[in-house]
Amino acid sequence: MLLQGRQGLVLGVANRRSIAWAIAQAAAREGARLAFTFQGEAVEKKVRELAGTLRRSVVLPCDVTDDGQVALLFEKLGREFGRLDFLVHCIAFANRRDLENDFVLTSREGFRLAQDISAYSLVGLVRAALPLFPESGASVLTLTYIGSQRAIPRYNIMGVAKASLEAVIRYLANDLGSRNIRVNGISAGPVNTLAARGIPGFTDILHHYRQKSPLRRNIEAAEVGDAGVFLLSTYSRGITGEILYVDAGYHIAGPGPPQNQRRRPVPTVLPRKARPRALSSRHLITG
Ligand code: NAP
Numbered sequence: 440m441l442l443q444g445r446q447g448l449v450l451g452v453a454n455r456r457s458i459a460w461a462i463a464q465a466a467a468r469e470g471a472r473l474a475f476t477f478q479g480e481a482v483e484k485k486v487r488e489l490a491g492t493l494r495r496s497v498v499l500p501c502d503v504t505d506d507g508q509v510a511l512l513f514e515k516l517g518r519e520f521g522r523l524d525f526l527v528h529c530i531a532f533a534n535r536r537d538l539e540n541d542f543v544l545t546s547r548e549g550f551r552l553a554q555d556i557s558a559y560s561l562v563g564l565v566r567a568a569l570p571l572f573p574e575s576g577a578s579v580l581t582l583t584y585i586g587s588q589r590a591i592p593r594y595n596i597m598g599v600a601k602a603s604l605e606a607v608i609r610y611l612a613n614d615l616g617s618r619n620i621r622v623n624g625i626s627a628g629p630v631n632t633l634a635a636r637g638i639p640g641f642t643d644i645l646h647h648y649r650q651k652s653p654l655r656r657n658i659e660a661a662e663v664g665d666a667g668v669f670l671l672s673t674y675s676r677g678i679t680g681e682i683l684y685v686d687a688g689y690h691i692a693g694p695g696p697p698q699n700q701r702r703r704p705v706p707t708v709l710p711r712k713a714r715p716r717a718l719s720s721r722h723l724i725t726g
Contacts, residue, residue, distance in 0.1 A: 441469040441470070441668055441672040441674065442469040442470050442471035442524075442525075442668065442671060442672055443470035443471075444470065445470070445524040446471065446472045446474075446520045446523055446525075447466055447471050447472075447474070447523065447524060447525040447526065447671065448475075448476070448516060448523055448525075449462065449463045449476075449527040449529070450475075450503070450526075450528055450530055450564070451476075451527075451528065451529030451530045451582075452476075452477075452485075452489060453482050453632075453633050454482070454485050454489075454633060455489060456632045457529065457660075458582055458627060458663050459529035460489060461659075461660035461661050461663055461667075462529070462663065462664045462667040462668075463475070463527070464661075465661070465664030465665050465668045466525075466527075466664075466667070466668055467493045467494070467496075469668050469672070472494070472495050472496070472520075473490070473497075474496065474497040474519065474520065475489075475490045475497070475498050475499070476499055476501040476512065477498065478500075478502045478503075479502070483498075483500075486498055497516070497520070499512050500512070503530055503556060503560035503563065503564065504555055504556060504560075506563065509563055509564060509567050510567060513570070516571065521571075522572075523568055523571035523573075523577065524572075524573065524577055524578070525578040525579065525671045526564065526565065526568050526577070526579045527581075527667065527671070528560070528561050528564060528580065528581040529581070529582045530557065530560055531556065531582075531597065531600065531634060532553065532557060532634075533552070533553040533557070533595070533596050533597045533600065534546075534552065534553075535637055536549070537550075537553065538593055538594070538595050538637065538638055538639060539593070539639055540595075542590075542596070545596050549596055550596055550599070553597060553599070554599075554600050554603055557597065557600035557601065557603075557604060558600050558601075558604040558607055559607075561579075561581055561604060561607050561608075561611070562607055562611065565611055565615070565620075572618070572620055574618075575619065576618065576619025577619075577620045577621070578621050578622075578623070578675075579611070579620065579621065580623055580624070580671060581604060581608060581622075581624045581625075582624065582627060582663075583601045583604055583624045583627075584597070584598075584626060584627065585689070586598035586601055587601035587602040587604070587605050587626075588602070591644075592640070593638060593640055594638060597638075605624060605682060608623065608680060608682065612679040613680065616679055616680075621670075621675070621676075621678065622679055622680065623670045623675070623678060623679060623683065624682045625666055625670070625682075625684075626682050626684045626685070626690070627658065628648055628658040628686030628687055629641065629644050629645050629658075630658065630659070632660075648689055651689060651692050652686065652687035652689040653687065653688035653691065654688055655687075656687055657687065658685055658686060662685055663685050666685045
């Protein structure tokens with residue numbers, strides 16, 4: 440088991456569809472003991488229910504916009520766990536109107552809020568976790584989306600926040616590498632979660648990925664979970680500051696007609712014109 444004897448904190452479970460829950464399940468399967476957080480009473484019951492299905496898990500409150508709650512979280516976690524081997528950050532938020540409106544209409548407050556919850560929170564959480572990370576090192580994992588690199592309609596302010604989060608990954612990785620604390624991100628393809636459903640036109644995005652991605656399908660949250668285990672485990676010990684795409688290959692696809700319209704049977708015999716002539720010395724490539 441890849442995470443046997445390890446202890447980790449997972450932030451961002453809202454329900455069983457959450458990517459955080461998929462990562463938690465994969466980590467638990469690999470032997471990790473986990474702590475979870477919830478932000479408000481509305482999700483507390485759900486998080487406790489899910490956490491209750493895992494052995495010796497711990498559930499604690501934390502709204503990442505509140506420094507006092509962040510400090511208290513790690514104080515309590517210190518008492519429960521003593522040591523933290525990994526931290527999984529699956530938190531993002533933007534006002535719905537900042538996703539529905541044209542990007543140019545983004546408000547100052549909407550911009551601040553999205554950056555605070557979706558990007559700065561990783562800095563604040565990792566700083567507060569430092570005393571619990573052992574001398575042997577730790578692994579930090581966060582979740583991002585390709586809207587950080589490309590202007591995706593209606594992803595708007597969240598794309599800017601993810602660009603910021605990806606820079607945070609690199610700066611934290613550089614800062615903390617000498618302590619063997621690795622910081623990486625997974626850029627996931629679209630997954631049908633509570634947060635994703637807040638993005639206008641999300642079902643169209645799912646459809647677009649099925650047509651355009653090399654694997655010609657959408658990803659499953661469990662695939663993010665398994666990739667997450669890799670980044671949390673010593674199998675990735677030489678990797679930090681990295682963004683790993685778990686998106687059925689979408690990010691490498693170029694423009695063109697939808698893939699499934701171009702699918703043709705692979706010819707077993709080359710058409711006559713395409714048959715290569717016998718090689719002469721002129722065709723030899725050397726060096
Ligand atoms: P999700 O299940 O809705 O999870 C989002 C979590 O963020 C929720 O648990 C939410 O808690 C939490 N959160 C928001 N504001 C918070 C705050 N102030 N303090 C503490 N927690 C707060 O959605 P998800 O899709 O799994 O999202 C997880 C991560 O994956 C996000 O970073 C998202 O951007 C990223 N991601 C998602 C997709 C996708 O297609 N789903 C693709 C790429 C990347 P409450 O429910 O209590 O507000």
